Amino acid sequence: MLRLLLCVTAVVHFTTGADLPACQGENKCFLCTVTGPTVIDINGQVNSAKDRCGYTLMKTTSIPGIKVHVTFKERRRVDVSFLDSVILQLEDAGVKIYLKQGGKVMVGDAEKKLSTTAETVNGVALSKDTTGVMSKMSKGNYMMTVFFDGSTAQIHIKAPKASPPTVEGLCGNSMKFSDEKATDHSPKECDKEHKDDSKTGIECAKMTKRCEILKEAPFDKCKSYVDPQPYITACTNTLCKYPGVDGFKCQFLEAYARVCSLYNDDVLKGWRANVECSTNFQTLCLDRFCTADEFCGDSLTGGTRCRCRAIFASTYDKTLGETKCDGSAVSVSLVGCLLEDKGIKYSDLHLFDETCKGEMDAKTHMVSMDFDTKSKPCGAMVRLDDEGNMINKNGVLVKTTREEVMDLTCPFVIPNIDIDFSLDIVVTSGDSGSGGAVEYTIESGPWKYTLNMKAFSDAARTKPVTSDSTLKLNQKIWFAMEAVGLDSGLVSMVTDSCYATNVASSDDKLKYELIKDGCPHPLDKTVHVEDNGKGTTNYFSFNMFRFSGKSRDVYLHCKISLCVKSSNTCAKVVSMETRTARQAVDLCSDS
Numbered sequence: 001m002l003r004l005l006l007c008v009t010a011v012v013h014f015t016t017g018a019d020l021p022a023c024q025g026e027n028k029c030f031l032c033t034v035t036g037p038t039v040i041d042i043n044g045q046v047n048s049a050k051d052r053c054g055y056t057l058m059k060t061t062s063i064p065g066i067k068v069h070v071t072f073k074e075r076r077r078v079d080v081s082f083l084d085s086v087i088l089q090l091e092d093a094g095v096k097i098y099l100k101q102g103g104k105v106m107v108g109d110a111e112k113k114l115s116t117t118a119e120t121v122n123g124v125a126l127s128k129d130t131t132g133v134m135s136k137m138s139k140g141n142y143m144m145t146v147f148f149d150g151s152t153a154q155i156h157i158k159a160p161k162a163s164p165p166t167v168e169g170l171c172g173n174s175m176k177f178s179d180e181k182a183t184d185h186s187p188k189e190c191d192k193e194h195k196d197d198s199k200t201g202i203e204c205a206k207m208t209k210r211c212e213i214l215k216e217a218p219f220d221k222c223k224s225y226v227d228p229q230p231y232i233t234a235c236t237n238t239l240c241k242y243p244g245v246d247g248f249k250c251q252f253l254e255a256y257a258r259v260c261s262l263y264n265d266d267v268l269k270g271w272r273a274n275v276e277c278s279t280n281f282q283t284l285c286l287d288r289f290c291t292a293d294e295f296c297g298d299s300l301t302g303g304t305r306c307r308c309r310a311i312f313a314s315t316y317d318k319t320l321g322e323t324k325c326d327g328s329a330v331s332v333s334l335v336g337c338l339l340e341d342k343g344i345k346y347s348d349l350h351l352f353d354e355t356c357k358g359e360m361d362a363k364t365h366m367v368s369m370d371f372d373t374k375s376k377p378c379g380a381m382v383r384l385d386d387e388g389n390m391i392n393k394n395g396v397l398v399k400t401t402r403e404e405v406m407d408l409t410c411p412f413v414i415p416n417i418d419i420d421f422s423l424d425i426v427v428t429s430g431d432s433g434s435g436g437a438v439e440y441t442i443e444s445g446p447w448k449y450t451l452n453m454k455a456f457s458d459a460a461r462t463k464p465v466t467s468d469s470t471l472k473l474n475q476k477i478w479f480a481m482e483a484v485g486l487d488s489g490l491v492s493m494v495t496d497s498c499y500a501t502n503v504a505s506s507d508d509k510l511k512y513e514l515i516k517d518g519c520p521h522p523l524d525k526t527v528h529v530e531d532n533g534k535g536t537t538n539y540f541s542f543n544m545f546r547f548s549g550k551s552r553d554v555y556l557h558c559k560i561s562l563c564v565k566s567s568n569t570c571a572k573v574v575s576m577e578t579r580t581a582r583q584a585v586d587l588c589s590d591s
Contacts, residue, residue, distance in 0.1 A: 030167075031259055037049045053191055054072075065091040069087040076307070079241075101289070114133065149282040219271070221268065232252075251281070284296075290365075316338060391409050391411055478541040495540065498513075499513045502553060514556075
């Protein structure tokens with residue numbers, strides 16, 4: 001018994017593989033094409049994706065448990081989106097098969113390597129050749145084939161004429177974009193509107209004439225099989241708002257030729273030579289795996305390369321990447337596709353120190369250049385900016401031209417001090433003192449340093465005051481204040497004030513001032529201050545005393561501050577009288 005078959009085809013791009021059912025003889029096809037941004041449904045209606053979301057392309061009760069979704073993304077312009085991936089959702093198996101750019105196939109999270117020999121995965125036969133990826137699945141008398149080449153895909157259903165499948169999704173009605181949004185495959189803010197008023201590279205009149213080639217030889221041989229007008233409309237609608245680059249001058253012709261081959265595989269043989277489409281652009285992009293923020297496009301030197309998507313690139317309008325400042329550590333990330341747009345080889349880039357070069361991540365195509373102003377400065381300098389703020393300055397330079405392509409500026413982080421710096425010394429009449437040293441370890445942002453104060457009984461500061469030392473009234477004592485772990489070339493330590501109390505509390509009302517605003521207090525002529533504000537060490541001395549009528553205990557409390565140095569002058573105000581450390585030193589010497 002003869003059986004008449006009905007073929008329902010949803011084309012997002014079609015293959016000329018000889019094993020596909022042909023739409024001739026007893027086979028009849030209803031065609032739906034989705035190529036670039038455009039959907040041409042089985043009724044010949046034309047509509048285009050307006051955003052970067054995912055949509056349900058096809059589902060049918062004839063082959064239950066299978067849905068086909070598509071996603072769209074922008075390329076060179078922010079306001080035009082293109083078909084980017086095809087997802088086969090196998091609901092019964094709980095598996096999703098992703099057909100991606102470059103011919104990459106993912107089964108769930110695992111990449112699947114394919115060849116021309118079909119491999120079955122959860123009932124789906126998958127294969128790959130030089131034209132793209134093919135998947136086939138069947139149920140009873142129904143067979144569905146899905147092809148994807150990176151710009152177009154095709155769904156082809158073979159079914160008995162007596163029981164034609166019902167086609168839902170955009171292939172059933174391309175006017176229902178709003179109803180067919182696939183939430184699971186739609187990233188956040190994918191429907192956000194973007195505008196681009198630029199007309200650069202857009203040649204509407206010229207491209208319209210080219211699109212109408214589909215009415216002429218050799219394509220006119222196909223008009224009895226497939227109406228070319230929907231494809232002409234899709235072509236002109238796209239190329240009147242997008243440049244004719246990256247293979248788009250031939251893509252819509254390719255889509256029509258693939259559909260025509262369903263009816264007659266011989267009628268358009270050699271068509272490329274007649275319309276200046278000698279090479280299939282998508283074949284050039286096969287196995288070129290770009291990141292999610294890139295797409296395969298024309299290279300300036302011929303061939304193809306990964307180019308930046310427009311919305312992603314717009315976040316770096318004024319830079320080629322970003323800088324992250326984390327204390328003394330600086331991390332630089334440069335966008336590889338933006339560097340290529342400017343004709344810059346990442347291997348030619350270096351920091352102020354030419355030995356510090358960048359490395360490109362093979363997966364993300366980001367170029368990283370990291371340095372640490374303390375351990376690996378890579379030529380970084382400490383400078384004042386135009387507003388007088390201290391900064392760490394470095395830059396990314398091109399080796400061949402010494403051009404600075406990216407400024408690397410981070411604030412110079414001054415460490416903080418938030419402690420009560422106190423020392424307990426006992427004045428005796430022959431008894432031993434309680435010791436003359438105190439030490440604090442401080443962590444402040446990227447800084448970790450030790451702050452200590454030590455007392456000595458000699459001017460050379462070689463005889464430390466210990467618990468065995470005997471301190472007498474009017475005996476001169478020398479003190480050293482030191483910050484260990486800070487760069488003395490960048491940071492100064494200033495002893496702002498020192499005063500004595502008879503009790504351990506620094507808030508006691510009975511105080512005797514020794515140093516005030518970085519200078520010896522004028523009421524005590526025995527106080528002497530040395531090197532205050534010149535580096536990370538300073539000194540002072542005074543003659544011992546005791547509080548009349550009180551115990552012999554004397555508690556010394558000192559407050560210090562740190563500031564950034566510039567030409568031996570502290571760039572930060574360090575005293576309540578708004579004098580810099582160096583000014584305080586000068587004033588002390590003048591008094």
